[in-house]
Amino acid sequence: MAKIKGAVVVDSERCKGCNLCVVACPLDVLALTTKEVNKRGYTFAQTVLEDTCIGCASCATVCPDGCISVYKVKQQ
Amino acid sequence: MTREEIIKPENLVYKKPTLMNDNPMHYCPGCSHGVVHKLIAEVIEEMGLENKAVGVSPVGCAVFAYNYLDIDWEEAAHGRAPALATAIKRLWPSRLVFTYQGDGDLACIGTAETIHALNRGENITIIFINNAIYGMTGGQMAPTTLLGMKTATCPYGRDAAIHGYPLKMTEIAATLEGTAYVTRQSVHSVPAIRKAKKAIRKAFENSMNGKGSNLVEIVSTCNSGWKMSPAAANKWMEENMFPFYQLGDLKDKE
Numbered sequence: 560m561a562k563i564k565g566a567v568v569v570d571s572e573r574c575k576g577c578n579l580c581v582v583a584c585p586l587d588v589l590a591l592t593t594k595e596v597n598k599r600g601y602t603f604a605q606t607v608l609e610d611t612c613i614g615c616a617s618c619a620t621v622c623p624d625g626c627i628s629v630y631k632v633k634q635q
Numbered sequence: 636m637t638r639e640e641i642i643k644p645e646n647l648v649y650k651k652p653t654l655m656n657d658n659p660m661h662y663c664p665g666c667s668h669g670v671v672h673k674l675i676a677e678v679i680e681e682m683g684l685e686n687k688a689v690g691v692s693p694v695g696c697a698v699f700a701y702n703y704l705d706i707d708w709e710e711a712a713h714g715r716a717p718a719l720a721t722a723i724k725r726l727w728p729s730r731l732v733f734t735y736q737g738d739g740d741l742a743c744i745g746t747a748e749t750i751h752a753l754n755r756g757e758n759i760t761i762i763f764i765n766n767a768i769y770g771m772t773g774g775q776m777a778p779t780t781l782l783g784m785k786t787a788t789c790p791y792g793r794d795a796a797i798h799g800y801p802l803k804m805t806e807i808a809a810t811l812e813g814t815a816y817v818t819r820q821s822v823h824s825v826p827a828i829r830k831a832k833k834a835i836r837k838a839f840e841n842s843m844n845g846k847g848s849n850l851v852e853i854v855s856t857c858n859s860g861w862k863m864s865p866a867a868a869n870k871w872m873e874e875n876m877f878p879f880y881q882l883g884d885l886k887d888k889e
Contacts, residue, residue: 564636564641565641565648566638566641566642568642573657573659575663575664575665576664577664577665577865578665578864578865578866579665579865579866579869582866582869583824583825599659601664609638614648616648616649617825619649619650620649620825620828620829621670621822621824621825621828622669622670623660623662623664623665623666623667623668623669623670623673624659624660624662624669625650625651625652625655625669625673626651627649628647628649628650628651629647629648629649629650630641630642630643630646630647630648631641631646631648632636632640632641632646634636
């Protein structure tokens with residue numbers, strides 16, 4: 560059966576750490592940083608469970624700042 | 636398969652719309668404005684109207700909308716966006732003309748302009764962001780503030796005996812002869828965002844096809860004004876705003 564693999568890329572300098580993507584992700588792929596901040600002083604979203612992502616783009620759809628790009632491939 | 640193998644241009648399924656530029660947005664983290672900006676950019680791109688769209692930005696948080704979307708913009712005086720949009724559309728009928736207004740701009744100071752532009756059936760689209768509060772000025776009571784809702788100027792909650800009742804602009808617009816499509820949407824979840832995008836697309840198509848005026852209300856959050864986290868604000872909106880501001884199409888003149 561074909562398996563779908565996804566990857567998200569977060570523009571961490573644009574991210575404001577609103578946490579909406581983390582809430583929207585059905586598989587808990589994303590989480591906010593706890594210690595690191597970007598140039599503007601916000602904590603930002605990052606991938607914590609890389610292998611789990613299915614590229615559904617829920618995170619990118621709800622992102623108010625358009626920081627997230629989503630990639631998806633179907634593995635045979 | 637490694638992450639590097641997946642991240643290739645041919646595998647891209649979602650990215651920031653190209654009409655939205657790289658300027659960092661001044662909106663608070665988690666503000667609904669960003670999502671609506673993104674939807675407008677996506678719809679304009681899909682319709683191929685990049686060079687034909689003219690937006691009219693309001694006074695309010697979205698006053699700097701022209702900094703973020705690379706289309707033509709006009710900045711209107713407070714509440715006067717529908718009047719300005721009327722002028723642009725009449726002088727330049729081939730253009731897609733839309734206004735982007737908040738509840739303070741559209742439902743308070745600009746009530747007359749909004750109602751008359753909609754009633755005249757001008758071929759424009761009004762995007763109405765309703766977050767039940769004056770966000771930019773510091774969270775004061777707006778005409779759309781819910782009964783019992785606490786704001787900076789009604790700290791004990793809105794009381795009908797003192798402050799009157801919340802105004803349902805979209806219901807009023809649905810009763811006007813000139814409107815073609817009147818709908819109320821939200822952007823709190825992925826399905827809601829998809830529906831809102833369809834609604835914006837339909838409204839833009841109507842205004843390009845000369846069917847009349849269109850009003851798309853987006854029930855939104857103002858997490859800073861409501862003093863909540865963005866996720867909690869979405870939940871509060873679902874529990875408190877949606878029973879009063881019910882989502883769905885109010886009028887659709889096919």
